[in-house]
Amino acid sequence: MFRAEWKPAYETGHQRIDFEHRIFLDLIIQIEAELTADAPIEKIGRRLTELYKYADFHFYSEESIMIDLSFPGIEEHRKIHTALLEELSRFILSMSIDLIRQNDLIGFLVHWFSNHTTREDIKIADFTRARIEQQG
Structure with missing residues (x-):
């Protein structure tokens, strides 16, 4: 199970992006908990x-x-x-025909959040810091 909490590695240094990422992570944790608890497929689909x-x-x-x-x-x-949105859309579609692959879904969501945040979104923070240093 994922059961992650917010880590400093996820911080981009931009207050709004970090705030939105925290909400995003919370939704992933809720989805995993519902899948683990065998929640009704309608509930998982809604989430x-x-x-x-x-x-x-x-x-x-x-x-x-x-x-x-x-x-x-x-x-x-x-x-x-x-x-990433296209991939998530495919998972949602697979649910509508009752072919959800629980481990694949969790793996995708975890990979999406952790890798995208620490590899791509951090570039925004690095760029912002460099810009501030140039101005200072």
Whole structure:
């Protein structure tokens, strides 16, 4: 089981992004708990849809921040966001035909959150820090 808590490694240094990431992580933990507890598929499906809608909002918000910062890697980052949403959409679709793969879903969500946050979103923090140092 994932059962993760917020770690300093997940921090990007941007207050709003970190706040949204905490909500995102909480949703993942809820989904895992519901899958582990064999919650009704309708409940899990609803939570996955909530996660999809939140991720879509969060990605749009994060991309707006990158635009405001003139972040040079925004197009590549946007492509990653699109791919992640497409993958999540496939999991949601598989639920609608009752083919959910619990371990695959949890693995995807854990990998998505931990790797995307620590490898991609951290680039925003690094860029912001370098920009501040240049101005200072």
